[in-house]
Amino acid sequence: MRDWKLFYVGACVLAALAPWAWSGGAAGGGASAARDFPGWPTQFEGRELRRLPLSEREERFGGEFPGLVARFTDGEREIIFRFVTGPTRRLHPASDCFAGLGYEVRPLPLRTDGAGARWGSFAAARGGERLLVRERIYSDPGGTWTDVSSWYWAAASGSDRGPWWAVTVAEREQ
Secondary structure, eight states: OHHHHHHHHHHHHHHHHTTSOOOSSOSBOHHHHHHHOOOOOSEETTEEOEEEOOOHHHHHHHTTOSEEEEEEEOSSOEEEEEEEOSOOTTOOOHHHHHHHTTOEEEEEEEEEOTTSOEEEEEEEEETTEEEEEEEEEEETTSOEESSHHHHHHHHHHTSOOOOEEEEEEEEEOO
16 A cells, blocks of 8 residues: 555656756745745645655755645545645646556546535556546635646736645545
């Protein structure tokens, strides 16, 4: 079970941060992110969260991210939160990274959770490992996106000024 979590975390972080230059900083984006950051959630969808450490490699990738990155578990799923402070091409769909790591990625229909939030989703399979992954981006002013491209253009055009939360959830397919 731990192996899929390591691949998931690596895939999501790489997807979000892959084009960045290697740097020695922590996963986070400087004074602006620290100034605007409201803090990491302690619960997600009614479940308590436990923070997981980023690997050294994930921290290097996150050194130039315009925001902050952290990963958590609720005991059954892994959840990556990215707090994004500005429009960036450094935020990538998790499906791109899963595919790059050798997973067969199959798009799934949009999902709506119990709170009415819409999520983009896909299935990822490699060997005997089967995951369901969903992701969304939202802002406190009320913007919401199910894909990175739509978010980017809204952020870059100034129609939503953020900051934004990008959330990715991976769980074993049942």
